[in-house]
Amino acid sequence: MSDTFAALGLTVLAVDAATRSVKLGGPVNIIEQAFQVKLMQFDGIRGPYRGRVGALHVPAALENDIVGVFGLDNRRVVRRRPDGGRKRHVVDHTAAPAAAKKRPWFFPAELAAAYDFPDGDGSGQTIGLLEFGGGYFEDDLKAFGKAAGLASLPTVVPISVDKMPTDTNDEATGEVMLDVEVLAGLCPQATIPVWFSQFTEKGWVDALDAAMHDATYKPQVLSISWGYAEDVSVWTASAVTQVNEALQEAALMGITICVAAGDDGSSDGINDGNAHVDFPCSSPFVLAVGGTLLRTGAKRSERAWKDGDGLRAGNGGSTGGGVSARIARPAWQSGLDIAPVNPGQLAGRIVPDVSANASANTGYFVVAGGSRRSAAAPAPPRRCGPACSRA
Known part of the structure; x- marks a missing residue:
């Protein structure tokens, strides 16, 4: 070659x-x-x-040796939730317990209790994150740890892929710090490598390759809070094939990959009147994570997540999910009687597989901003946020 x-x-x-x-x-x-x-x-x-x-x-x-050619274009193939339209509140961590009970947001430990997570602090675990924008800021993590009452913090290692900066303070920083801080609250003794890559098809391929074949940090779990509608207008066939092959390889290596299912409901942000699902959450080699609105207390309730009109463009949001039009239905879903709503569409992979709290109205406490002036605010986890293997 x-x-x-x-x-x-x-x-x-x-x-x-x-x-x-x-x-x-x-x-x-x-x-x-x-x-x-x-x-x-x-x-x-x-x-x-x-x-x-x-x-x-x-x-x-x-022709029989090449799966794809990447890097000739740099179209964006990931999306993030802009939080500029959301009101941010500085919260008082010294408030009396009675007042704290009325707050609508959660610390990670409270979600762990609500979902009956197993005991553990992540000792000996390496939990990787893939990020396609924003940056990691240690001061924000320290402030979060203090507010959350953490006795220790995980080892976080930002890693650049293809010369991508790891300390960009833009609108995606809240997404990065949300991912890191949720993991810190659940697994304070874990090692968390964070691979930052470009938001292109090449960036996806290179990020997965870097994470899976890192000689120093070998994750047992990868969490991906990014994606885009699986349609051919977004993802080329070669990119879907290559990413799927990488995800299959990760599964064979024993790496659990959790991918968020989207936050624009059944349209997935494609306004053509049809239903769409996100990729790579529609891959059969990942655990696709959807969103709910969780309320705890004397009368616990949980329902599918939908805020406002269900669309991020309207400052709302809702869980993604549906039937894939590009990925065949895996054998382990063959018994599910769920048909696509789009006429003539492939009855493909069904997502999500599991769901957890994601609504902005019952969000997660996050410190983000990259400075000592960072506001601490309840925030929705973009596409449900990370999952954590606790040992």
Whole structure:
């Protein structure tokens, strides 16, 4: 393979047998000739991006060896919940217990009790996170630990994939710190590597490869709170195939991968009147996690999550879920009599598999912002937040 691409004028930058990948470089015109496409800059609703015109082609001698070609475009294939429209409240941690009982949000330990999590503090466990924006800030975690009454904090290791910054303080930082802090509250003795990658198809592939084959940090669990509608207008067929293969490999390696199911209800943010599900939560090799609205107390109740109109665009939100149009129904779901609502659609993988509290009205306590001025606020876990293996 290396010789074939070198003959086309491309430089072989790296070959990795473990991830079955070859990294190539070269001038734009040579890359265009090698793959028979035209690279161009486009303006999209989420900003400018690099894309291609024309279908990708590979050398005939390699047609049975190449699953996908990634990196020629940098379209966004993840979404995050913007919290700019949500009111943030600084909460008083010294409030009397009676007042504390009236608060609508939870500390992680309270959710662990509500869901009857097994005892344990995560000792000896490595729980990985994949993030596609934002940054990790140690001061925020320390402030959270103090407010939550934690006697210890986990070892958090931010790791850059493809030179992605690990300390960007943008609107995704709340998502990152939410993931970290929920894990800290549940597993304060765990090691938490956080792989930061680009929000592109290549970023997904590289992040999964990096996490699964890290020689130092070998996670038993990976938590992914990001995704996008599985439609062909978002995910290419080669990306779905490659990500699915990576997730299958992780399952064979004994890594449990928890992926959130979405927070725009059955539309998944695609406003065409049809139902849609998120990817990669629709992969059969992950545990897909949906959302609920949980109320505890004398009269505990729990129902499917829906805030406002159910859409993030309207400052609401609701649990994702439904029947996949791209991923075949696995054998272990063959007995479920759940049909797609879209006419003529494949009766594919059903999601979610499990659900937990996700509503903004019964959110999680989070400290985020990357500074000592950070506001501590109840926040909804984007797509249900992380899951934790407790030992």
